[in-house]
Amino acid sequence: MDEDCSKTSMKSDTDQKLDMEKTEIEKKEGLALLIYDLKQRKLIPIKILSLVVFSGYGVLLPYAAIHMKSLGISVEETGAIYSVNAVLSVLIPICSGMIADKLGNFKMSCLQNLSARSICQLDRKSGAVSRKEKTATLALKLFQSDYNIERMIPVLWMALEDESEFDHKSSDFQCSTYGEKLNLLQTVYSQDNQTENHRTTHYRMCRSQCVVQINRSDLCSDKVREEVINPQLTFWMYLLLRSVFEVFAVGSYTLFDGAALVLVNEVRGDFGFQKMFGFIGFAIFSPISGALMDHFSKNENDTNFRPAFFLFAGLFGIAAVGMLTIDLNFKPPAEKLMKNLISLLKNVELDVLLSVCVASGFLVGCTGNYLFLFLEEIGGTRSLMGLSVTISCLTAIPLLLLSDTIFRKFSVPNVLVFCLFTFVVRLIGYSYITNPNLCLVYESMEAINGALSLTSFMIYATQLGTTSTATSIQGLISATYFGLGAGIGSSVGGVLIGAFGQRVVFRILGVIAFLTGFFYFLFNILYLRLKANDKNNTAEKADSSVNRKVEEIQ
Template identity: 30%
Template sequence: MVPNAETDEPPTAKDGTNRSGNKSRLINPPLVLLKMTMFLIFGATSSLIPYLTIHMQSIGLTVGEIATVYLTLLFTTCLSPPISGYIVDRFGRYKPVLLVCLVLNIVAHHSLDLIPRRQPFGLVTVQPQLSLGAADNGTISMNQPCNQAECPTMAVFQQKLQRTCFPEIKNLSRFEVIFTQSNESNRSCGMINLEQCSVDPWKNDSVPLINIQCPLSNEYDRTFWYYLLIRFFSTTMLTATVTITDPMALTMIEQHGGDFGREKLFSSIGMAIFTPSTGLLIDYFSEGYQSTNYKPAFYIYDILLGMSLISVLFLPIGKKLPSENIMKHLFKILQHPHVLVFIFFLFFLGSFWGFIESYLFVIMKEMGSPNYLLGLTYTVGTVTSIPMMYLTGPITKKVGHVNLLVVAFFAHALRILGYSFIYNPFWCFPIELNEAISCYFMWVVATTYCAVLAPNNLVATLIGVSGMIHFCLGKGIGSFVGGFMIASFGTRMAFRYMGYTAVLGGVLYKFLHMIWLKKYDKHQAVETEEHAIKTIKESETITVKCDHF
């Protein structure tokens, strides 16, 4: 029996008692704790994870290294759900597994803040060679110490030599500085004047050794590998936590009544509140410093997850519901060409989403955006998605699933291209309105479209596979490819190219549907979508969310 979708109360019997044997109550305490848990877990996640991309930049990781990190994290988002599911199946209860994941989440993610910042410069010792001319004039030549074509800053170099020469009031020495490079001709870097300085001590002995500061090119060093290993483990724990919360909520709703969408709403509220709040605190604690202080994000994450430990500890969670294996009927689904095309374009939608969610804060920081504004972008998308959820059914019936998925391609294009053309970060507010369509609205449409494409006994499987393709493979590949595009073409041009690709994807999908795919659409009655919605609510194998993690 499906619980009443209009109340948090458990279904009642004729004598007025609910499933647990208690009289009907205005407030259902078990679901209050569930709402609090969802609010705290997703609020904590949104307070830290969106800022990790720019945190990677702050400790010295390059865009190419960031792309490699996201490619590696692709495996965690694919492997963690089945592993955590197996562990829950093995022990038969959610609470111990979730508590362990929360504790390891706190420890692992806070460890990211302890990774030392990569030093951008290093000191290189060189031995100058002196060639004297008349009146203490001449040349100073040395091998290029920095493995680059540019000359060092002459003012700094002059100060270093000035401190090594012998002081003399009347003497003025002028030298041309020449750097030699391997397989290249000598490069003259200009003249330096050593005022009130005699180089007589240098005539018998060699010029003193000089330390020159050179920019370091140390990609994929220990800093990168430390970060990658810790981030891999922490993301595995985070994915397991998020994966367990949905079936846990469904189990409690089955036991105590309620509505799944209403419980999930509190996770969106937590995301909308804590992302901008964390940005404000980051700005406040970074005032007066040359670099941004991201410690508030880590401490808020620790505090909120610590509070969620308490709420989870008191949750009255019973034994888990029987799980269905998503891969069980996968081969049957992949025999349908129209389903393969649908999954293919859903993969690209996930790629565009992964790209902008990974590098949105990067382009906004390049525009000079304050950190609180970064957080408000999440608030705009989350808040505007709430009324969209109530309009999904009527709009889908009137416009059609494929047309709305095509609109999602164009919404991604508007969002990505919009950031490539603006220079004032406060224009993000109208741009972020597209997220409600490209992300939240799109996923609800995609899940109900699965009921049109697949036989009734395979709807749940198709939704599960679609979620894996979109949120796992699509997001990971989009983050990886986007990072190398930014490294190759620059941030703005990478956003522009990705936006044009989204437009092309929408046009191609609509064209294929018009000439070929529409014959596979089963024009069924309203019960088809109602069956899909019921399947979404009841099946543990489906993740009905469009989160940012």
């Protein structure tokens, strides 16, 4: 009897110690939690890699739709490309997550994905546009003049329309609105320094009467460059390269987020804090990429996207090497993975969360992939587009810093409802703006319905799962958000924009966001709160029964 009491006493002391440790950890909130997180050496590689990986996203992905437009790909074809990528975005995260959970230490798989991703992007930096040299054909009306005009329009040689040679090299002629029409088969050299023998001669009238549809800079060289675009070749080559890129992109994103979550849970850190470093990188490098593209572009109609592709490849190459520093040896391989996942999918709370995740991804896919096209239509520059991304990321930083406090105080379902209603305001606002600079106001809201919303999905889904299925759960979230949601949204968005225009589509999406937020609000009140109350009542009954047994023993 004394031995049993002793064992009971030891067990009670152990439980009390565990409860005290748990209470101490739970007390770490706000600044105390951030300081605790910064002291964790295991999370330092995650913070650095978040900065590098999200910087890579920022230099290229926001400009993907503009890049496709520059290659001659229509909005409908853009939607078709996103549709194919949607299928890959559904399959790859689930497969990557299951493989990672089976392997346990999956950092080599993540390294391979990051390396391949940086390499395959270099293959499509220029697009499938071929160029060839072609001589210019200019229409010019001439007549012989009695005035002695010296070298007003010097011509090397000409041929008439009947291909006969015209060896007369005298420059004693001028442009006019009448006379015989000739086709120049060589570049015309225009010279500004002219001598005149008659003060009343107006040479500028000649230039205004020679209407030529060609860049004046091309007339200063011997040959003219002409772009020859094969739309079908461009579309299929881009689709192939983008699909290969998507395989490695989605796989690396799933594995990296899975590694981050596993490490954060291991040391009881803050997942939103790790994401914050990523958004700092996004905010810094996205405007740098836009400014470099503007700087190296010859004109507004010929954007040079090479700086973005080279930056992307370089950053992800660094991330691949940095992945070697992450320690995942503590994560054991999962057992009975499929059985555990199937049991998780029977959870109504998780199923509804995945449905809301699909709806949110749909809204992001319809807006995010085509937003820069809309800004370009109303006169926005690449630098402004990059600045809008910076504003969004800077706004996201304090939200991610306080994400743990926000989730504890308001609960994740309430935060998701608020994110959806914020999306309504942002979408309706975009449908009315005509000044591109106003996008900075609405992009500050993107931090709520983008970064905070996605972080909410990941943390909530992890709470509903187990440690052994953490990466698989993240794969499921990525598949529903980026694959089903954003993929379907991108394809449907392209069709809707082609049919109704972007402003009408913004209003349609605003209605969808409102309905999704309203129904999830009802689910929160009618199901989640009742379930939480029942759980609290059950816990109180269990505690009271334990207390009665302890009193009886005493």
